[in-house]
Amino acid sequence: MSAEERIRHVPYEGGEKESLRVSLDRHRDVVVWKLAGLDEERARRPLTPSGTNLLGLVKHLAAVEYSWFCETFGRESEPLWFDPYAGEDMVAADDETTEGILAYYARARAAADRAVAELPLETVGTAWDGRKVSMRWVLIHMVEETARHAGHMDIVRELIDGTTGAYPQL
Numbered sequence: 001m002s003a004e005e006r007i008r009h010v011p012y013e014g015g016e017k018e019s020l021r022v023s024l025d026r027h028r029d030v031v032v033w034k035l036a037g038l039d040e041e042r043a044r045r046p047l048t049p050s051g052t053n054l055l056g057l058v059k060h061l062a063a064v065e066y067s068w069f070c071e072t073f074g075r076e077s078e079p080l081w082f083d084p085y086a087g088e089d090m091v092a093a094d095d096e097t098t099e100g101i102l103a104y105y106a107r108a109r110a111a112a113d114r115a116v117a118e119l120p121l122e123t124v125g126t127a128w129d130g131r132k133v134s135m136r137w138v139l140i141h142m143v144e145e146t147a148r149h150a151g152h153m154d155i156v157r158e159l160i161d162g163t164t165g166a167y168p169q170l
Contacts, residue, residue: 021116024142027146028061030166035058035102036168047156054156069111078111123135
């Protein structure tokens with residue numbers, strides 16, 4: 001399969017759930033690609049005053065995928081080994097590796113994908129803060145959340161080595 005064929009495209013005439021899911025997957029793929037070819041030091045290098053780094057952003061996105069798609073709808077979620085309320089989801093600890101965080105993200109994506117596949121868009125769950133939210137709302141929120149952080153990753157990766165763009169050069 002060529003690089004062009006691997007790039008996901010939102011269907012021009014697809015259904016609502018399919019379109020939201022493909023849109024989310026496009027941004028998820030960018031998140032993973034932004035770590036490609038980096039060593040451990042560059043993947044965790046903080047490049048903003050707040051400490052934003054690529055591995056921390058991926059770790060955060062994995063945690064929120066589990067939270068919004070699984071915990072909200074009473075589905076199984078991987079236990080956290082860090083405290084997201086203390087900001088520990090935004091940094092990679094010394095014993096966490098790129099490989100380990102990417103594997104965590106892959107597991108979170110798979111669990112989220114199962115929830116999306118199995119639950120109708122109208123399904124209502126309870127968010128971490130007690131709000132009632134639909135699967136439709138969660139999908140829209142996670143497209144926004146992932147796109148926002150993929151944009152952060154664009155900037156951080158460019159500061160690391162000059163790599164830009166949403167996908168590898170075709």
